[in-house]
Amino acid sequence: MRRRRRSNRRRIWYAVVILIALALVTVAAFLVFQSRKPEPIILYVNQGNGVVNGSNFANMIGFASSRGFNTIFFQVYRQGVTLFSNAELATFVNDSHSRGVRIFFALYITNSSQSIPTSILNLGEDGVSLDMSSLGLTSQEQLLAMLEASYRGVTAVTTTDMQSPLKPDLLILETYYLTTQQYIKHGIVASVGVFATSSEQDYKSQFQYALQNSDGVMVFDYAGLLKRGY
Secondary structure (H helix, E strand, C coil): CHHHHHHHHHHHHHHHHHHHHHHHHHHHHHHHHHHCCCCCEEEEECCCCCCCCCCCHHHHHHHHHHCCCCEEEEEEEECCEECCCHHHHHHHHHHHHHCCCEEEEEEECCCCCCCCCHHHCCCCCCEEEEECCCCCHHHHHHHHHHHHHHCCCEEEEEECCCCCCCCCCEEEECCCCCCCHHHCCCCCEEEEEHHHCCCHHHHHHHHHHHHHHCCCEEEECHHHHHHHCC
């Protein structure tokens, strides 16, 4: 009898241990799943190709969210000029978040004399992106360092340099053409240029390839999609 009781106790103990282990594995898997952030599906809004401001911002956000974009790179600084007031930018942030879309302030910098407009940072935006491919590498490194020193959000860089050594939180390679699509890989975010597509089917094909073979996709740009009707 004693042996049977001991054997039963052992079975019960083993069963309890197995149940606890399964529970721990389930909790760990749940936490990992919850912590995973969705891949950025980015729509770039270039103010040089089509102005987006208070009068049509809501239309742009509606367009983006209806097509599966979860992030906007919204150009707010262009060639040394800040395009909006802080109050306007805060409104854009609130409007984006109300639609479940993240918004990055995109700074288009074309000359080393142009500096980061720190006064418009930390208004609730999800990140800041530096668009500065026309500058030399040293200037780019300095600007990224300045941004990281003064900004607490996510940093991003869009670049035409397929070998860029920069290490922001998000490095987006502008892989618009067949000659640059060989650089699409995990560890970076790839890009699709609407201007470099021949049809909507071609656009969708390039979009899916970039998304599946890198850590996200950026589409350049909103005005191009409107013009093509994609």
